[in-house]
Amino acid sequence: MGSFYITTPIYYVNAAPHMGHAYTTIAADVIARHHRQRGDDVFFLTGVDEHGEPVANAAEAQGMTPQALADLNSERFRALMPRLNASNDFFIRTTDPEHKAKVQEVLTRIKDNGFVYKDHYEGWYCPRCADFKSENEIEDSNRCPIHHIELTREQEENYFFKLSAFQERLEQLYADNPDFVGPRHRANEALAFIKGGLQDVSLSRAKLTWGVEVPWDTEHVFYVWFDALLNYYTALSYARPGEDLTEKFWPPQLHVIGKDILKFHAVFWPALLMAADLPVPERIYIHGYLLMDGEKMSKSLGNVLDPLVVIDRFGTDALRHYVLRDVTFGQDGSVSTEAFEQRYESELANGLGNLASRCIAMVRKYRDGAVPAVQPELREDFDGLAGEVAALIDRAELTPALELVWERVRRLNRYVEETAPWTLANDPANAERLDVVLATLVEGLRVVAVLLASVLPETTEKLLATLGAPDTAYAGATLTAGTVAQVQALAPLFPKDIPAAAPA
RNA sequence: GGCUGGGUAGCUCAGCUGGUUAGAGCGCACGACUCAUAAUCGUGAGGUCGGGGGUUCGAGUCCCCCCCCAGCUACCA
Numbered sequence: 001m002g003s004f005y006i007t008t009p010i011y012y013v014n015a016a017p018h019m020g021h022a023y024t025t026i027a028a029d030v031i032a033r034h035h036r037q038r039g040d041d042v043f044f045l046t047g048v049d050e051h052g053e054p055v056a057n058a059a060e061a062q063g064m065t066p067q068a069l070a071d072l073n074s075e076r077f078r079a080l081m082p083r084l085n086a087s088n089d090f091f092i093r094t095t096d097p098e099h100k101a102k103v104q105e106v107l108t109r110i111k112d113n114g115f116v117y118k119d120h121y122e123g124w125y126c127p128r129c130a131d132f133k134s135e136n137e138i139e140d141s142n143r144c145p146i147h148h149i150e151l152t153r154e155q156e157e158n159y160f161f162k163l164s165a166f167q168e169r170l171e172q173l174y175a176d177n178p179d180f181v182g183p184r185h186r187a188n189e190a191l192a193f194i195k196g197g198l199q200d201v202s203l204s205r206a207k208l209t210w211g212v213e214v215p216w217d218t219e220h221v222f223y224v225w226f227d228a229l230l231n232y233y234t235a236l237s238y239a240r241p242g243e244d245l246t247e248k249f250w251p252p253q254l255h256v257i258g259k260d261i262l263k264f265h266a267v268f269w270p271a272l273l274m275a276a277d278l279p280v281p282e283r284i285y286i287h288g289y290l291l292m293d294g295e296k297m298s299k300s301l302g303n304v305l306d307p308l309v310v311i312d313r314f315g316t317d318a319l320r321h322y323v324l325r326d327v328t329f330g331q332d333g334s335v336s337t338e339a340f341e342q343r344y345e346s347e348l349a350n351g352l353g354n355l356a357s358r359c360i361a362m363v364r365k366y367r368d369g370a371v372p373a374v375q376p377e378l379r380e381d382f383d384g385l386a387g388e389v390a391a392l393i394d395r396a397e398l399t400p401a402l403e404l405v406w407e408r409v410r411r412l413n414r415y416v417e418e419t420a421p422w423t424l425a426n427d428p429a430n431a432e433r434l435d436v437v438l439a440t441l442v443e444g445l446r447v448v449a450v451l452l453a454s455v456l457p458e459t460t461e462k463l464l465a466t467l468g469a470p471d472t473a474y475a476g477a478t479l480t481a482g483t484v485a486q487v488q489a490l491a492p493l494f495p496k497d498i499p500a501a502a503p504a
Numbered sequence: 505g506g507c508u509g510g511g512u513a514g515c516u517c518a519g520c521u522g523g524u525u526a527g528a529g530c531g532c533a534c535g536a537c538u539c540a541u542a543a544u545c546g547u548g549a550g551g552u553c554g555g556g557g558g559u560u561c562g563a564g565u566c567c568c569c570c571c572c573c574a575g576c577u578a579c580c581a
Contacts, residue, residue, distance in 0.1 A: 012581055054581055121579085132579085163578095185509045189576050192507060201579055224581065263578070288575095328517075331510095332574075339516085339530095346530065350543055358540035365539070400518085403529085410529090417545040422538065492541045 004040040005249040006032050009257050009265075010049040010092060010231050013073035014058055017080045019323075019335075020258065022307035023290055026320045027329060027398060028256040029086045033454035034393050036087075037474040043249045045235050046081065047092030048074045052224030056210040066210040070095055083308060085316045085457050090239035092231050094212075102234035103227050104215040106276050107203070111216065115162040115275040121202050125154035132156075159204040159220060166271035167198045173270060179283060181266050182396060183330045186259065186286040190266035201268065229269045233278065251279040254396070259286050285396040288332035290323065305335055317456040318344050318494065324455060325406075329398040345496060351409050352448070353494040356463055358416060359441040360490045366425045372435035373482035376443040381411050386477035389451055405451045412444045442467065442484050450477040459493050466490045 008028045011021050025046060032044035050070040059069040070093075078091050092099060110116055123132040132154070174180060174191045181187035204220035205211065211221030232252060236245040251273075257265050270280040292305060310319045322340050325347070327333030363369055385404060392401035419437040424430040446467055449460040453472040464470050467484045476483070 014581070049581075052581060123579090183509090185575085188508050192576070193578075196507095196577070199578070223579075225579080228581085259575075261581085262576085264581095267578090326516075333516080342530070349541060354541055354543045356540090358543075360540090362539045403518090406529085413544060414546095416539075417537075420537080420539085425539085494541080496541055496543095 002040055003249050004032075004035040004042045004254075005236075005252040006035075006042070006044050006254045006256065007232050007252055008046040008088075009255075009261060010047045010094065010228055011077050012049045012052075012054070013070055013077065014054045016073070017077050017307075019290055019305050019307050021077070021080065022084055022319070023323050024256055024258060024287065025081065025084050025086050026323060027287060028254075029084065029088070030320070030324065030398060030454045031254065031256070031393060031396070033087055033457065034390070034474075037450070037453060037472050038390065039473070039475075041248075042089070043236070043239075043245065044086075044088045045090055045092060045232065045239075046086065046088045047090070047231060047235070048077050048094070049224070049228040049231070050074060050093055050095045051211040051221070051227055053205075053208055053210070056208065059210075067095065080307075083311055083316065085320070087457075090235055092235040092239075094227055094231060096238070098238035099231060099234045100212045100227075102237055103212045103222065103230045106230055106233065106278075107222060107226065108215055109277070110161070110272070110275040111159075113275055113277070115165060116159050116203060117162065119158060119160050119200075120155045121158040121160075122153065122155045124151040156206050158202045158206065159214065159217070160200045161203040161226070161272070161275070163201050163268065163271050164198045166274055167194065169274055170194050170198075170267065170271060173280065179395075181262075182283065182285045186262055186266070190262060193263060194267055198267070198271075225264055225268065226272065229264060229272060232281075233273075252281040253283065255281055255284045256396075257284060257286055259288060262286055283396075285330070287330055288327070290327060291332055291334045292336065305337065305340075310340065314340075314344055315458065315494075317459045318348060320455055321348060321402075324398050325402050327399070329396065344494065347406065347409075348494040349492070349496045351406070351413070352452075352459075353492055355409060355413050355416075356445055356466075356490060356493055359412075359438075359445055360466065360487050362421050362425075363438050363442060363487050364489065366421065366434060367438060369487050371442050371484045371487060372439045373485070374435050374439045375481045376440040376479045377436060378411070378415060378440055378444060379479055381408065382444070382447060382479050385447075386451065386474060389477075390474070402452075402455065405448060408444065408448055408451075412441060412448070415444070416441065439481070440479075442487065443479050443481075446484055447477050447479055450474070463490070463493060 006028055008024050011017065028044065028046070032042050036042045055070060056066045059066040062069065074093050081088055081091065094100075107116075121132070125132050171191070171194055174187060174194070178187070181190050202223050203226055204214050204217075204222055206220050208221055211224055212227045214220040214222060232255065233246070233250065236249050239245060255265055265284050273280045290305075307319060322343050323335065326339055326343055327335060363371055385408065389401045389404050392398075392404070421434055421437050424434040424437065446464065446469055449463045450472050453460040460472070461470070464472065466488045468486055468488070469484050
């Protein structure tokens with residue numbers, strides 16, 4: 001029973017929300033909900049990153065101010081959260097004035113600590129883009145990848161962050177905390193990068209105005225990454241009006257991120273915190289990409305699985321379950337509408353949904369809905385289960401954790417066949433035996449629902465309400481006599497006769 | 505090129521420090537049952553564990569070489 005602070009990355013408002021955003025959010029939400037079940041005081045943060053050049057450029061192209069575009073797109077991300085059933089405690093926007101003020105405060109401290117200096121940044125510059133291009137994005141013979149014109153070598157005055165000063169401390173951090181970054185091979189990747197030698201990085205941009213002003217030199221704005229990373233810290237100071245949660249929740253227990261932003265989180269971020277004399281996060285976990293039929297999703301390929309379309313048709317729970325179940329969390333994996341529908345039918349509808357239907361129907365038919373208050377069987381199958389699941393979730397091994405629970409769903413369906421309650425019901429002499437079987441089934445169902453509550457919040461709430469046992473406290477995830485007294489009728493949890501979505 | 509992961513049944517993957525006939529889920533075939541959302545349960549087919557050497561009484565599991573896939577190898581967020 002402690003505090004648990006978990007974050008998603010803040011999503012960049014340059015583009016519309018897509019499955020990748022949904023995936024990260026769902027995973028973090030499952031972990032957040034799980035910890036609430038365990039009685040932890042949870043703070044779950046998500047939000048949007050609104051500054052930087054791509055937003056400024058996109059706004060200009062659309063004839064809007066950057067703020068107007070940010071307002072528009074931020075709202076789309078904010079609206080996504082309830083659709084996913086995300087239980088975030090706050091939604092941060094980097095244009096929040098409180099965030100900006102705090103960023104300035106922290107970075108000023110870093111400067112005061114001697115980790116900031118002014119120098120020239122030199123690179124290949126595209127006058128049409130009005131921007132520097134990195135080495136790996138320029139085309140042959142130094143041409144702009146967008147305009148295909150020749151780039152010029154230019155300089156600009158920048159403030160730099162002395163990342164190089166943290167080489168040793170970062171190596172030590174990784175040595176002392178083997179689980180600082182997970183999965184393991186991502187830690188290897190980050191460590192290899194660190195050991196390769198750290199160079200100082202630009203902290204500010206002079207040619208750009210869409211960002212947080214450098215307080216000691218207002219001709220500059222902070223390079224968007226430093227502004228963005230600090231959201232994890234700044235949010236705590238103003239998420240609750242009149243209250244500063246920093247003391248209570250800092251440092252975070254877990255940052256959930258995608259692999260594209262590993263370096264910023266696993267290298268720059270801890271160094272930045274060290275420079276500010278702040279504790280570093282306990283753990284960063286990197287998930288993989290969802291691939292469509294083995295290929296990266298992209299609009300140009302037209303192979304995008306739209307989370308909102310799936311939710312509209314099958315419900316949020318089905319999407320949450322699918323992405324965590326079908327793709328091993330932490331690895332890349334393929335998704336497809338076929339795989340989704342198959343998983344939905346076999347596991348949710350036929351597996352859990354039908355189990356609930358048959359169990360509840362039998363209790364109503366044979367006992368008028370009254371559940372016998374006798375000791376359930378199957379103890380050997382459920383003993384220790386809750387602990388094992390929690391241990392896996394603590395390691396962010398969400399997929400194996402789910403597998404453990406689904407093994408029990410299958411076990412309960414098998415138990416129904418083994419005990420054949422419909423046969424027992426034929427002979428009053430078997431009444432006691434039938435009592436035990438029914439009690440076991442209902443109780444098993446309840447425990448499974450509690451264990452799946454973080455993944456399937458809507459469905460399990462419905463199911464537990466039917467059982468008259470709405471409590472999802474994790475301590476209750478164990479077979480006990482008499483928890484459920486009476487069951488109500490239950491409509492199919494995961495209906496199968498869902499019409500295909502109307503063509504758009 | 506270097507580094508890090510990975511290549512195991514049609515599909516998605518488990519297989520810890522080497523040890524009985526290599527496992528699970530899904531899919532498929534056949535059978536059983538009827539409480540249930542024509543759901544469920546059982547049985548089965550079947551894979552030279554990427555390829556080749558080697559160590560060992562014994563290797564998917566260790567060593568060497570090779571092939572293939574993915575990621576990283578710094579300032580796009």
